[in-house]
Structure formats: C-alpha cells, structure tokens
Amino acid sequence: MQWTKKDMELYLGSKEYFDTAIIPIIPFQLSQEANIGKSTSKREVLSVFVTEIERELSGRLLLIPNYYYLEFGDKDEEAKRLNNWTEEISKQPFKHVFILTFDAGWKRHEKDLDANLLWLPGFQTDQLNSTEILQMIRGQVADVVELIRSYW
Amino acid sequence: MSEEKQQVSRRQFLNYTLTGVGGFMAAGLLAPMLRMAIDPVLQPPSEGEFVNVGLAVEDITTTPQRVDWKIKQVDGWYESEPGRTAWVYKDDNGDIIALSPICTHLGCVVSWEGSEDHPNQFFCPCHDGRYTKDGVNVKGTPPLAPLPTFEQKVENGMLYLGKAIPRKGA
Structure with missing residues (x-):
C-alpha cells in the first residue's frame, strides 16, 4: 500500500495483515554540479524501484513517503531523525521496517539505525523506460522481494 | 411615415x-x-483496448508463464503507461487462459508454484493465499474470490490481452 487516501483506507480496514514498512531515502544536493546526474538518478531509479516492490507485496507492505536529506550533510543527525520515523512506524505495530537507499554512505552508519538498511548499488540511465532497464530493475526487485520475504 | x-x-x-x-x-x-x-469525451475510443503482449500463441505451454506488458492509459488529460502482468497457459482443451496475478485478498502479486509446499497452485507470498491452476481460490486461505481473467484475442499468431474481468467468489 502507498501513503494515499485510497490505499490507507484499505490499510486501516485490514491493519492486522500489515507488518512490513519500507522507507525510501533519497539524497538531495545542488553544490556538486558534476555529480548532479548521479544524484538525480538515485531519486528517479529509486522511485521506479520502490513502486515495483510495493506492487509485488502491496497486501503486506506499506510504502512510506520518500525521506529526503542533504547528500553531504551530517549523517548522524539524519540517523537520529530516521530513528524517529522508525519509532513512529514500529509502534503501529510494524514488525519489519526497511530503509532502502542507493547511497553507499549509509553503510557506515548502519549500526546507528534502528531499521534494517538495504543498500543497493545504483546506476545511471537516460532511458529509464526502456525495456532492458525495466527488465533489469524487475530482476533486482525480485531479489529484494525474496530478501524481504525471508524476514517473514 | x-x-x-x-x-x-x-x-x-x-x-x-x-x-x-x-x-x-x-x-x-x-x-x-x-x-x-468536453474534449476527452469527443475523442474516439482508443484502439488500445487489446494490447499485443509479445507472446506467440505457439510458445504458450500448459505451464503458466508470466508475461509483462504496458498499456497506454489516458485518464482525462493525464497519460500514463502502467505495467500489467498475466499468467498465461493452455488448459487441457488447448484453450488459452490468461489470469491476473493480483491476489483478490489485498492485492499482492501471486506466482505459479511460488511455494514448494504447494505444487500446481498459484501462491501469494504475503499471506499464503492459494489458487488452483484455473485461478479458483483454495478454501481456508485468505482470498475470497478467484483470480480475474483477462479478455483475450489472437491475431496473426500473437496473443492480445484486454481488460481483467473479476470473477464471483467460490
């Protein structure tokens, strides 16, 4: 389910079936112009990614709205805020909270996070809608879905 | 005067x-x-009702296979290309069956033989919902209705799929 009125009504009606939440976290920056393409693709690809994951598991997984942070900001601060999000979600109760990111910088802060960090290597593409790219994303999505299911 | x-x-x-x-x-x-x-009302209904899903009829076997395709959806002024998925196979009479993979319980995507414990069935990974090969829900599992079937037609040996038609609960 997504955080929309229609989906949330369904969710509230069958809350007992939902125990997994996923937070996509997306970096934002304007200062390193040479790396803008890299940064924007993190957002674009991750959006496609999480939509696909949500589609596969929509009956048990709640897709939390995107969390944005400054790409070169203080990750300790962000970790604290993210833990607040995780706490808000966990007490619903959600048994499994995942954080999905393409930003390798989080790997070093994994131990500070209360949620499960899923870091995936991102990629840049100009043709997000091409069949090959979608095929590739689908393959990766299947793996992530498999991983999430292993927690159930 | x-x-x-x-x-x-x-x-x-x-x-x-x-x-x-x-x-x-x-x-x-x-x-x-x-x-x-009122422009959208005046537009002729799009031909896109049926979409070539890129699967030749001769490649369809008795084992369900997953096909993914995209449809052009025009919602007023808003155009989008949402993805669609179906499980396609031939039944014992040689008729083509195309089932929607959307679980009728809460909308997860089911897969054929998705669980090793339940061969020859569709399996929903979310809450262990099960369907027999013809898409009918197995009693005692969460889903209360069979999987919808897609409208279909065959042209030049290719499979075209249209809308998914919901079926009444068993």
Missing part, C-alpha cells in the same frame, strides 16, 4: 442589436472553452 417609425423605436433597435452582437461575442468566447472541457 411616423407610424412606421414607431414600430421599432431607436431604443428597441439598439437593444436588439446589442443583445445580438453581445450574444455572438459570448458564444464566440464560450464555444472553444466548452469544446476544450
């Missing part, structure tokens, strides 16, 4: 002309707006 003049007074004449001209101007302004507002 003065009587004829009385029939349409200057005031009336001006009233008529102004109303007439004003009416034309208002109509001229409103017509394109109205046309614009």
